[in-house]
Amino acid sequence: MTDGLAARLRSTLRQRADFSEVLADSWTALSAAAMSQRPVYLERDGKVPLGELFEITGNPNGHIRFSGDLLTADRLGAALSSGHVTIEGSVGAEAGLGMSGGALVIEGDAGDRTGAAPPGFKRGMTGGELIVRGSAGVEAGAAMRRGLLVIARAAGDRAGLGMIAGNVVVFGKAGSNTGLWSKRGSVVALGSITPPPTYTYACTYQPIHLRLLLTRLRDQYGLAVLRRHFTGFYRRYSGDMAELGKGEILVWTAK
Amino acid sequence: MKIRGVLIEDTFAEAFTMRVARIVITARSLRWVRAAALKLTGFATSVIGCKVEAGIERELVPGETPDGRPGVSVLLMTMGKDDLGKRLIERIGQTVLTCPTTACYDGLPDAPDRVGVGSALRFFGDGFQSSKVIAGERFWRIPVMEGEFVVQEKFGMLKGVGGGNFLILASTADAALSAAEAAADALTSQPGVILPFPGGVVRSGSKVGSRRSKTMIASTNDAFCPTLRAITQTALPDEVNSVLEIVINGTDAAAIETAMRTGIDAACRAGVIAISAGNYGGKLGPHHFHLRKLMSRNSSD
Numbered sequence: 001m002t003d004g005l006a007a008r009l010r011s012t013l014r015q016r017a018d019f020s021e022v023l024a025d026s027w028t029a030l031s032a033a034a035m036s037q038r039p040v041y042l043e044r045d046g047k048v049p050l051g052e053l054f055e056i057t058g059n060p061n062g063h064i065r066f067s068g069d070l071l072t073a074d075r076l077g078a079a080l081s082s083g084h085v086t087i088e089g090s091v092g093a094e095a096g097l098g099m100s101g102g103a104l105v106i107e108g109d110a111g112d113r114t115g116a117a118p119p120g121f122k123r124g125m126t127g128g129e130l131i132v133r134g135s136a137g138v139e140a141g142a143a144m145r146r147g148l149l150v151i152a153r154a155a156g157d158r159a160g161l162g163m164i165a166g167n168v169v170v171f172g173k174a175g176s177n178t179g180l181w182s183k184r185g186s187v188v189a190l191g192s193i194t195p196p197p198t199y200t201y202a203c204t205y206q207p208i209h210l211r212l213l214l215t216r217l218r219d220q221y222g223l224a225v226l227r228r229h230f231t232g233f234y235r236r237y238s239g240d241m242a243e244l245g246k247g248e249i250l251v252w253t254a255k
Numbered sequence: 256m257k258i259r260g261v262l263i264e265d266t267f268a269e270a271f272t273m274r275v276a277r278i279v280i281t282a283r284s285l286r287w288v289r290a291a292a293l294k295l296t297g298f299a300t301s302v303i304g305c306k307v308e309a310g311i312e313r314e315l316v317p318g319e320t321p322d323g324r325p326g327v328s329v330l331l332m333t334m335g336k337d338d339l340g341k342r343l344i345e346r347i348g349q350t351v352l353t354c355p356t357t358a359c360y361d362g363l364p365d366a367p368d369r370v371g372v373g374s375a376l377r378f379f380g381d382g383f384q385s386s387k388v389i390a391g392e393r394f395w396r397i398p399v400m401e402g403e404f405v406v407q408e409k410f411g412m413l414k415g416v417g418g419g420n421f422l423i424l425a426s427t428a429d430a431a432l433s434a435a436e437a438a439a440d441a442l443t444s445q446p447g448v449i450l451p452f453p454g455g456v457v458r459s460g461s462k463v464g465s466r467r468s469k470t471m472i473a474s475t476n477d478a479f480c481p482t483l484r485a486i487t488q489t490a491l492p493d494e495v496n497s498v499l500e501i502v503i504n505g506t507d508a509a510a511i512e513t514a515m516r517t518g519i520d521a522a523c524r525a526g527v528i529a530i531s532a533g534n535y536g537g538k539l540g541p542h543h544f545h546l547r548k549l550m551s552r553n554s555s556d
Contacts, residue, residue, distance in 0.1 A: 208322055209405050212394065215321070
């Protein structure tokens with residue numbers, strides 16, 4: 001039994017770095033040496049192998065853990081399709097961009113457009129599970145087509161912007177215009193939220209499928225799902241009425 | 256062989272390969288869990304007349320169910336694979352979807368053979384339905400007047416065994432009934448098995464075909480009818496005046512064996528003369544459960 005790969009940042013990143021190709025293709029069987037060859041694009045210095053920035057150790061088992069100050073690391077986990085990726089601290093913008101499978105767990109905060117669509121693409125996440133244990137910047141989960149994005153603390157403005165389907169769960173405060181222009185899909189707000197004016201209140205009820213989802217988040221990721229989240233009620237808002245109107249925002253309420 | 260004075264006849268039960276699905280029903284309270292389960296398993300004693308055999312396997316505590324609510328697991332069995340899908344859709348659609356507060360999940364998640372159920376029932380939502388994929392499984396949310404009905408898209412199915420049985424030959428009707436009740440009680444909540452007949456007990460054991468009608472698949476088992484002792488080739492010892500049968504279906508032969516052993520042991524009590532079993536000479540069913548071999552482990556005399 002192995003622990004998977006560990007990627008430890010050798011020294012502080014002094015320029016923004018684009019990690020969009022590091023985990024884009026099949027990577028779960030790559031050795032540490034092969035993973036070290038994956039390209040990273042530095043803002044000023046251009047293409048460098050991952051191994052130049054990170055010390056990579058361990059044996060492949062479908063799991064990789066990144067550690068170090070990654071606030072300037074952008075697009076880490078972009079196009080992820082399999083395996084389990086853990087980022088020990090906070091990370092830059094566009095983590096999990098357009099991911100289609102696997103799990104990406106960010107132990108700290110995430111930057112803007114986490115799990116969103118790549119520039120010029122109509123679809124963002126099409127699968128997988130993206131867990132942010134801290135807060136996320138603006139437009140998290142924009143244009144999501146399928147999959148799960150969880151933000152354990154606050155979400156920036158316009159989370160779930162233009163969602164096509166999928167789930168965005170926000171445990172803390174959700175920013176303004178969350179779910180704006182969504183076609184389908186669900187935003188679950190366990191903290192405070194003001195739905196956009198283009199959403200219409202439907203009813204207050206107890207959605208059974210949320211019990212399945214919340215159980216998964218508690219058991220699989222150890223997220224702090226409280227008893228009241230299971231036993232409470234949810235106000236259902238349908239929207240975005242400026243689009244298909246088949247989306248929803250489910251807002252937890254005690255009664 | 257005798258157990259507590261009850262003769263265990265040197266014979267065997269002959270059982271058949273069937274297809275089985277395990278349905279997990281949850282609801283806000285056991286009241287509604289049971290309401291749905293009783294309707295789901297109603298009129299499902301024998302494939303001969305009901306197209307399906309079904310029964311409640313056991314009740315589930317909230318910690319055992321996918322949504323953390325009280326639940327029940329039901330086994331539903333048919334002779335063929337295609338038939339199982341049809342029966343699941345019919346029965347879940349008419350009895351679980353309609354029942355307040357319920358949700359319905361697959362209880363055989365590891366079975367590779369899967370049949371669409373929620374994928375068919377979703378059309379009741381008339382385009383307003385939606386689905387969620389959670390941990391790789393798709394669940395359909397069908398809007399209903401009460402709120403939403405959640406049903407898993409696909410259900411697993413396995414090859415199971417139907418028709419495990421034993422016959423309780425007793426000196427009186429009361430003794431037969433009392434022994435049958437004890438056997439059925441002992442098998443309540445036994446994992447992997449159901450007793451599809453009323454109260455788990457059959458009074459009308461059947462033989463293959465009919466003396467009079469060529470179209471009848473089954474007719475009364477005259478060899479075990481005490482009232483016909485004088486006018487047919489009886490299989491009953493002289494002291495026997497009533498016979499009841501316990502029919503057991505299960506997820507596999509091992510579950511049937513365990514259940515038969517438990518049930519026979521419970522049925523060996525005062526007033527019971529012998530335990531026998533129904534078979535067709537070993538020519539029809541691939542599963543043979545020999546009573547004496549089964550009971551050799553816990554015979555008491």
